[in-house]
Amino acid sequence: MKGAEALRMALEALRVNRLRSAxxxxxxxxGVSAVVVLVAIGTGxxxxxxxxxxxxxxxxxxxxxxxxxxxxxxxxxxxxLGDVAFVRRVVxxxxxxxxxxxxxxxxxxxxxEVFATITGTDENLPNIFERPLRRGRYLSATDxxxxxxxxxxxxxxxxxxxxxxxxxxxxxxxxGVRFRVVGLYEPVGATFGVARDQEVHIPVTTAQRLVGLxxxxxxxxxxxxxxxxxxxxxxxxxxxSGRYPGERFSAVTQTQLLGTIGSVLGMLTGVLAAIxxxxxxxxxxxxxxxxxxxxxxxxxxxxxxxxxxxxxGDVLRQFLIEAVLLTTIGGVLGILLGVGGSLLIExxxxxxxxxxxxxxxxxxGVSAAVGVFFGVAPxxxxxxxxxxxxxxxx
Amino acid sequence: xxxxxxxxxxxxxxxPGAAPGTPARRxxxxxxxxxxxxxxxGPPAGPATPQxxxxxxxxxxxxxxxxxxxEGVTVDALRGVSLRIEPGEFVAIVxxxxxxxxxxMHLLGCLDRPTAGTLxxxxxxxxxxDDGGLAELRNRVVGFVFQSFHLLGRTSALDxxxxxxxxxxxxxAERRERARAALEAVGxxxxxxxxxxxxxxxxxxxxxxxxxxxxxxxxxxxxxxTGNLDTRNGEEVMGILSRLNADAGVAVVLVTHEPEVxxxxxxxxxxxxxxxxxxxxxxx
Numbered sequence: 001m002k003g004a005e006a007l008r009m010a011l012e013a014l015r016v017n018r019l020r021s022a023x024x025x026x027x028x029x030x031g032v033s034a035v036v037v038l039v040a041i042g043t044g045x046x047x048x049x050x051x052x053x054x055x056x057x058x059x060x061x062x063x064x065x066x067x068x069x070x071x072x073x074x075x076x077x078x079x080x081l082g083d084v085a086f087v088r089r090v091v092x093x094x095x096x097x098x099x100x101x102x103x104x105x106x107x108x109x110x111x112x113e114v115f116a117t118i119t120g121t122d123e124n125l126p127n128i129f130e131r132p133l134r135r136g137r138y139l140s141a142t143d144x145x146x147x148x149x150x151x152x153x154x155x156x157x158x159x160x161x162x163x164x165x166x167x168x169x170x171x172x173x174x175x176g177v178r179f180r181v182v183g184l185y186e187p188v189g190a191t192f193g194v195a196r197d198q199e200v201h202i203p204v205t206t207a208q209r210l211v212g213l214x215x216x217x218x219x220x221x222x223x224x225x226x227x228x229x230x231x232x233x234x235x236x237x238x239x240x241s242g243r244y245p246g247e248r249f250s251a252v253t254q255t256q257l258l259g260t261i262g263s264v265l266g267m268l269t270g271v272l273a274a275i276x277x278x279x280x281x282x283x284x285x286x287x288x289x290x291x292x293x294x295x296x297x298x299x300x301x302x303x304x305x306x307x308x309x310x311x312x313g314d315v316l317r318q319f320l321i322e323a324v325l326l327t328t329i330g331g332v333l334g335i336l337l338g339v340g341g342s343l344l345i346e347x348x349x350x351x352x353x354x355x356x357x358x359x360x361x362x363x364x365g366v367s368a369a370v371g372v373f374f375g376v377a378p379x380x381x382x383x384x385x386x387x388x389x390x391x392x393x394x
Numbered sequence: 395x396x397x398x399x400x401x402x403x404x405x406x407x408x409x410p411g412a413a414p415g416t417p418a419r420r421x422x423x424x425x426x427x428x429x430x431x432x433x434x435x436g437p438p439a440g441p442a443t444p445q446x447x448x449x450x451x452x453x454x455x456x457x458x459x460x461x462x463x464x465e466g467v468t469v470d471a472l473r474g475v476s477l478r479i480e481p482g483e484f485v486a487i488v489x490x491x492x493x494x495x496x497x498x499m500h501l502l503g504c505l506d507r508p509t510a511g512t513l514x515x516x517x518x519x520x521x522x523x524d525d526g527g528l529a530e531l532r533n534r535v536v537g538f539v540f541q542s543f544h545l546l547g548r549t550s551a552l553d554x555x556x557x558x559x560x561x562x563x564x565x566x567a568e569r570r571e572r573a574r575a576a577l578e579a580v581g582x583x584x585x586x587x588x589x590x591x592x593x594x595x596x597x598x599x600x601x602x603x604x605x606x607x608x609x610x611x612x613x614x615x616x617x618x619x620t621g622n623l624d625t626r627n628g629e630e631v632m633g634i635l636s637r638l639n640a641d642a643g644v645a646v647v648l649v650t651h652e653p654e655v656x657x658x659x660x661x662x663x664x665x666x667x668x669x670x671x672x673x674x675x676x677x678x
Contacts, residue, residue, distance in 0.1 A: 002563060005560055005566075009560075012549075016548050300544065301546060303544075304544045304546070305557070305561075306505075306529065306532075307503070307505055307532060307538050307544075308532065308533065308538070308557055308558040308561060308605070309529050309530065309532045309533020309534070309558055309561040309562065309609075310529060310561045311525065311526045311529040311530075311561070312525055312526075312529075313526070314529075314561060386506075387505045387506075388500050388505050388506050391505075391540070391544065
């Protein structure tokens with residue numbers, strides 16, 4: 001018997017039992033679409049976060065006191081502006097080093113008031129971070145040197161305080177002190193849950209006086225290229241360790257962040273796919289079950305086919321193809337449903353979903369394999385039937 | 395144009411000497427037409443008369459036995475049956491129920507294997523065949539007609555009849571053509587697309603006969619072919635089987651316990667207690 005013939009026979013058998021075939025397929029459809037959707041969500045989350053990190057700028061090294069990591073106790077900073085000058089000397093390019101002093105403060109304009117992250121920084125920030133301006137200017141060296149009370153607003157802060165009014169040149173009161181708005185950033189979204197559009201940047205010197213601190217929270221260094229990151233990181237760490245023996249500093253690069261986040265999210269995606277895979281397995285068991293029922297029901301048919309000259313292999317192939325058709329048709333429908341569901345989730349919810357080809361190929365391959373795996377036992381049973389007994393069956 | 399001497403003797407030399415119809419005669423390539431060049435390549439190899447399988451019985455059983463083990467008890471269904479059925483015979487195997495006639499039928503039809511003894515079907519010892527070989531014998535040598543028809547319920551008469559050819563690897567168009575011819579031969583040309591449920595019992599059995607015939611078998615094995623039919627339809631089915639035997643020379647072996655049905659066969663083999671009780675033999 002030719003393959004095309006076996007395929008036609010199997011299709012015919014599935015068509016005859018339409019409802020049963022559809023219900024059996026349904027299990028596979030759910031399993032496959034779950035794989036596609038969950039992998040899409042996992043991948044989407046990973047891509048979104050990696051995109052945020054990459055959106056910060058390129059080749060950034062963040063230097064902070066203490067140890068960085070989940071569960072590490074926050075360390076009281078002992079870095080100050082003198083250390084920033086020191087790091088500038090270590091790096092050799094003062095323009096590629098900037099600083100941050102952070103504090104949450106309320107910002108008021110007239111009757112509008114918002115709570116914003118006030119970041120004290122300097123004129124080098126745009127050299128290191130990707131932070132395009134919509135209007136006005138960045139902080140300048142003079143702003144920092146003369147401790148001016150000027151501010152560059154994040155887009156969300158500006159919207160809430162000024163609405164449609166152009167904020168440039170207007171006054172805003174930060175922690176009771178009046179500042180003049182000199183710049184307005186483009187919206188850049190959030191990174192690690194830090195809403196960067198809710199930041200207000202003021203000169204670091206002004207910020208230290210405003211919050212009564214001489215410390216700084218961190219130093220950011222921009223490397224000139226990807227290959228420079230690691231040597232530079234080592235140099236900065238060694239310099240700081242020499243300056244403060246016995247203390248710990250951390251210098252985290254984007255690559256490290258990407259690596260950590262990527263592996264965590266990759267694991268999450270894997271777990272999601274495995275859970276979905278279990279439902280696919282359950283669907284496969286359903287296929288096996290229904291094929292066993294089908295073989296029993298069609299015992300006489302099998303006996304007849306054998307009497308007419310069907311070999312065991314012909315019967316085996318017929319039932320195996322039926323099982324594989326059930327799972328592959330279910331697989332294709334599941335992929336369509338999964339892709340549709342992922343697009344819907346992407347469109348209607350904040351959950352990012354990225355459809356990946358490997359998940360589709362995997363889902364299809366697995367569903368076909370499930371058909372073979374779970375179809376073999378019933379098909380072998382059919383092939384092994386004794387024609388004399390099979391013909392007598394009721 | 396000259397024909398090189400070397401080519402002619404291949405046929406020419408053998409031509410006059412060889413007795414016509416010698417089975418060993420090889421006639422590989424079609425006789426070359428020399429386009430009237432005048433050189434005759436010797437007498438043509440004569441019309442290849444279909445080799446009448448003289449000496450090759452349709453069935454030849456020697457001490458055939460079949461026993462079953464049912465829950466530790468051995469049941470001897472056949473206890474040494476020897477018989478020979480020639481091509482073109484019309485044989486009825488009769489006997490009371492439990493006599494072993496169905497078992498004999500299954501053995502002859504290669505649905506089952508003997509536990510002892512030898513069975514040659516169309517000259518082939520079935521003990522030398524694997525299951526695939528048996529399937530092929532069933533497909534090419536034997537056509538089955540069952541008491542309960544055994545048609546595929548949701549399949550048209552045409553596709554039911556074409557089914558044996560599927561397992562022979564015959565293409566779809568040819569299958570349908572041959573199935574149509576077989577259905578016409580049993581008088582069902584107007585029922586090609588009907589399903590079994592849309593046909594009477596007599597018509598269904600005729601579809602089954604068409605299915606048995608479609609592969610040009612040597613033998614049709616019919617197991618109580620009229621058992622589920624009324625008298626009139628039974629008559630009709632027996633008429634078709636008789637005609638088939640008389641016109642096409644297909645051997646018919648039928649199992650029955652109805653004397654009238656058995657009476658239509660030229661030879662009657664009585665089976666009792668797993669043995670051949672009486673055999674009228676083929677009338678000369």
